[in-house]
Amino acid sequence: MSTPSPRSASSHVVVIGGGPGGYEAALVARSLGARVTVVERQGLGGAAVLTDVVPSKTLIATAEWMTIAERAPDLGIRTSDGTSVHGLGVDLQAVNKRVLALAEAQSADIRGRLEREGIEVVNGTGRLDGPSRVVVDAPGSPDDDGRVLETDTILLATGATPRTLPTAQPDGERILTWTQLYSLTELPEKLIVVGSGVTGAEFAGAYNALGADVVLVSSRDRVLPGEDEDAAELIEGVFRSRGMTVLSRTRAESAVRTADGVAVTLSDGRVIEGSHVLMAVGGVPNTEGMGLEKAGVVLDDRGYIEVDKVSRTSVRGIYAAGDCTGVFPLASVAAMQGRIAMHHALGDAVVPLRLGAVASNIFTAPEIATVGYSEEALKGQNSRYITTTLPLARNPRAKMTGVRDGFVKLFAHPEAGVVLGGVVVAPRASEYIFPITLAVRNHLTVDDVAATFTIYPSLSGTTAEAARVLDARVQER
Numbered sequence: 001m002s003t004p005s006p007r008s009a010s011s012h013v014v015v016i017g018g019g020p021g022g023y024e025a026a027l028v029a030r031s032l033g034a035r036v037t038v039v040e041r042q043g044l045g046g047a048a049v050l051t052d053v054v055p056s057k058t059l060i061a062t063a064e065w066m067t068i069a070e071r072a073p074d075l076g077i078r079t080s081d082g083t084s085v086h087g088l089g090v091d092l093q094a095v096n097k098r099v100l101a102l103a104e105a106q107s108a109d110i111r112g113r114l115e116r117e118g119i120e121v122v123n124g125t126g127r128l129d130g131p132s133r134v135v136v137d138a139p140g141s142p143d144d145d146g147r148v149l150e151t152d153t154i155l156l157a158t159g160a161t162p163r164t165l166p167t168a169q170p171d172g173e174r175i176l177t178w179t180q181l182y183s184l185t186e187l188p189e190k191l192i193v194v195g196s197g198v199t200g201a202e203f204a205g206a207y208n209a210l211g212a213d214v215v216l217v218s219s220r221d222r223v224l225p226g227e228d229e230d231a232a233e234l235i236e237g238v239f240r241s242r243g244m245t246v247l248s249r250t251r252a253e254s255a256v257r258t259a260d261g262v263a264v265t266l267s268d269g270r271v272i273e274g275s276h277v278l279m280a281v282g283g284v285p286n287t288e289g290m291g292l293e294k295a296g297v298v299l300d301d302r303g304y305i306e307v308d309k310v311s312r313t314s315v316r317g318i319y320a321a322g323d324c325t326g327v328f329p330l331a332s333v334a335a336m337q338g339r340i341a342m343h344h345a346l347g348d349a350v351v352p353l354r355l356g357a358v359a360s361n362i363f364t365a366p367e368i369a370t371v372g373y374s375e376e377a378l379k380g381q382n383s384r385y386i387t388t389t390l391p392l393a394r395n396p397r398a399k400m401t402g403v404r405d406g407f408v409k410l411f412a413h414p415e416a417g418v419v420l421g422g423v424v425v426a427p428r429a430s431e432y433i434f435p436i437t438l439a440v441r442n443h444l445t446v447d448d449v450a451a452t453f454t455i456y457p458s459l460s461g462t463t464a465e466a467a468r469v470l471d472a473r474v475q476e477r
Contacts, residue, residue, distance in 0.1 A: 019046025
């Protein structure tokens with residue numbers, strides 16, 4: 001643990017935004033001896049906890065039980081009257097009530113942790129008044145509205161909000177962003193999901209599993225266009241096999257209310273009618289109206305705050321972390337950026353941000369987890385590599401649990417055998433990617449992975465088997 005320095009002990013740090021980047025930074029700054037104030041307008045945990053990561057993954061975890069139930073008859077499981085478990089239904093109001101309760105509980109836990117550490121939490125919206133002053137806008141709070149915080153260091157962790165289209169304005173009832181889904185009390189009869197990136201694919205898969213008729217509109221040739229091609233094709237095949245309609249190579253031009261639902265007009269002229277539409281067309285950074293330009297903070301042409309690898313902005317003493325920087329829209333990356341920023345600002349030893357070893361996961365069913373170089377990146381930079389893909393269908397543990405869809409793919413250097421990256425498509429792939437992440441982070445070889453014991457039977461055994469296949473090819477060279 002770092003020892004507080006005279007510099008940090010005399011410092012006042014103001015964090016604007018209480019999401020993962022903000023509260024993790026606050027904890028580090030406090031541990032280094034600084035006086036810390038966190039300004040948050042929505043609630044501790046920010047959008048990640050209250051409207052994004054925690055709620056969506058809780059909803060998806062509920063939907064996962066329905067996909068497990070699909071396999072139950074193959075395993076010989078029946079209800080007490082001998083009928084199939086396929087008759088299971090979903091009480092969406094109860095599901096969403098639990099989702100929101102968990103999010104609120106997590107937010108309260110974070111607040112409690114910060115307060116126990118002696119961190120001041122101010123409810124309101126922070127904006128810059130120069131490079132070392134933060135003004136708090138907190139209407140309804142006579143103590144905090146207009147309060148001026150003089151500070152030595154500022155961390156901007158304001159996150160992002162769902163992008164909307166002028167011709168498809170959300171109303172919170174039929175035309176929805178992903179933050180508004182949790183107000184639904186009944187399962188949509190027919191949900192149109194516009195956008196086939198990570199958010200769109202996750203919600204489309206979840207609502208399809210919960211029992212809704214789902215139409216997924218993709219502007220590209222396939223769903224998840226930014227992901228491993230084999231993984232994306234597998235997920236799209238799974239979606240279609242579960243009855244989802246996937247419309248490729250077309251965009252949504254508009255969405256309007258009808259008498260009892262919505263009508264979405266596509267770029268090819270078709271009009272798709274449904275009960276609800278989810279607009280999942282990306283996000284925009286929360287950087288407007290914060291006085292950033294006046295303070296000299298440089299934004300890129302999309303409105304994101306430009307930062308370096310230790311989270312510094314263009315202004316001395318002002319740092320930024322999380323989705324407002326556009327670096328990598330993951331809670332884990334935001335938290336790391338925030339921690340790095342405070343270590344650097346308060347004079348502690350710090351290792352710059354390394355994105356090459358960031359593991360990411362898409363919470364579809366099955367999940368897609370990736371780490372290190374992608375095959376597209378390796379091809380794009382003309383790197384020499386070898387690869388192998390092993391299907392989970394031949395894994396004994398997968399057979400026992402009725403898992404058919406999924407694979408493990410590894411990339412390695414052809415001579416040195418160093419693991420360059422990997423893809424896991426499987427139930428709970430987010431757990432199985434960890435050994436590959438360790439290999440990438442520590443420059444291990446496929447021989448290192450192949451020589452490591454695994455449990456028999458286990459899905460992770462396929463990772464070791466894939467490493468053995470590649471190691472044999474390295475040895476042949």
